[in-house]
Amino acid sequence: MQPPEGSKEEEIWEVVVFKVENRLFHSFRHIFVEASSVFEGMFLLPQGESGEGCSKETPIVLHGYKANHFASLRKVLHPTSKHVASGEFDLSEQEWLGALRLSTMWEMEEIRELCIENLYTELGSITSPDLLLAAREFRVQSWFIKAITTMLVAFNHAPTEILISKLGLSTACKIIDMKQNTTLMGALAIHPDEQSLVAIPLGRLRCSVCYTLLFTKRIKCANRDCRADIDAPANFHCAFIKAEAATVFRTMEALGVSFAPEAICCAYCERQLCLRVTCSSCANAPVEVEKVFVGYTRLMLGTQIVEAFREELEEI
Numbered sequence: 001m002q003p004p005e006g007s008k009e010e011e012i013w014e015v016v017v018f019k020v021e022n023r024l025f026h027s028f029r030h031i032f033v034e035a036s037s038v039f040e041g042m043f044l045l046p047q048g049e050s051g052e053g054c055s056k057e058t059p060i061v062l063h064g065y066k067a068n069h070f071a072s073l074r075k076v077l078h079p080t081s082k083h084v085a086s087g088e089f090d091l092s093e094q095e096w097l098g099a100l101r102l103s104t105m106w107e108m109e110e111i112r113e114l115c116i117e118n119l120y121t122e123l124g125s126i127t128s129p130d131l132l133l134a135a136r137e138f139r140v141q142s143w144f145i146k147a148i149t150t151m152l153v154a155f156n157h158a159p160t161e162i163l164i165s166k167l168g169l170s171t172a173c174k175i176i177d178m179k180q181n182t183t184l185m186g187a188l189a190i191h192p193d194e195q196s197l198v199a200i201p202l203g204r205l206r207c208s209v210c211y212t213l214l215f216t217k218r219i220k221c222a223n224r225d226c227r228a229d230i231d232a233p234a235n236f237h238c239a240f241i242k243a244e245a246a247t248v249f250r251t252m253e254a255l256g257v258s259f260a261p262e263a264i265c266c267a268y269c270e271r272q273l274c275l276r277v278t279c280s281s282c283a284n285a286p287v288e289v290e291k292v293f294v295g296y297t298r299l300m301l302g303t304q305i306v307e308a309f310r311e312e313l314e315e316i
């Protein structure tokens with residue numbers, strides 16, 4: 001029988017009853033259908049005579065889930081007028097995690113994003129290794145990159161033993177290697193016997209304007225009686241700078257040390273290595289570099305994390 005004209009609106013507000021563990025939950029069918037392709041599929045199936053989900057006597061039983069997680073999800077799906085007015089939910093961290101767990105399983109993309117946005121927003125609310133574990137568990141790429149970035153740049157980093165026991169040997173090694181290869185930690189070294197010189201890897205020197213790598217090929221020392229052939233891209237400490245020439249270089253995005261190209265000395269003769277250093281990315285034609293930079297920017301770290309953890313990130 002066709003429903004009478006005008007009842008379409010009322011038909012949408014069809015009550016559905018779920019049972020999770022020993023608790024009953026009343027909601028509306030369309031809320032679950034709109035939020036989740038899994039429920040949309042479930043409700044498309046013919047109900048037969050059982051009337052499953054229509055009353056508390058015949059609820060839809062959701063096996064294998066926790067009632068408190070479902071209660072949290074329902075809180076997000078049924079905001080109170082106070083929540084709507086303020087645009088904020090008053091869920092605890094555990095409640096957001098419960099809602100995230102179920103919204104991930106039931107493919108509720110928008111709800112999942114909302115949970116992710118509301119979790120771990122405060123600095124220090126979770127340690128970086130734990131954030132990485134949560135990123136793996138809940139498949140959140142942004143948490144994964146944030147956790148590794150924090151581990152790379154943090155002044156107080158987690159002890160290696162903790163990294164290994166929590167994240168596994170392979171991940172711990174990758175993080176430690178990246179810290180050496182991307183941050184200031186592995187950029188500067190002490191000259192064995194000359195206090196006024198600091199050892200630097202030529203392969204990590206960049207233009208301080210556009211951050212392009214400057215020494216990507218082998219180079220020869222400019223001094224005629226030296227002409228040392230230096231493997232610049234090899235990335236070990238193959239040159240020196242005069243310590244007094246270096247200054248801290250800090251912007252919102254970058255942290256490192258900068259100096260004039262003339263301050264770069266050959267590792268063999270300890271005199272100025274090259275007459276000029278040019279950058280081919282700053283303008284259409286190569287331009288002479290005024291300041292050389294060694295250190296990192298957030299963008300650089302992000303790119304290198306994606307490269308180093310490509311396989312794992314693809315699975316997330």
Ligand SMILES: [Zn+2]
Binds near residue numbers: 221223227228268
């Ligand atoms: Zn030389």
Ligand SMILES: [Zn+2]
Binds near residue numbers: 210211279280281
């Ligand atoms: Zn440049």
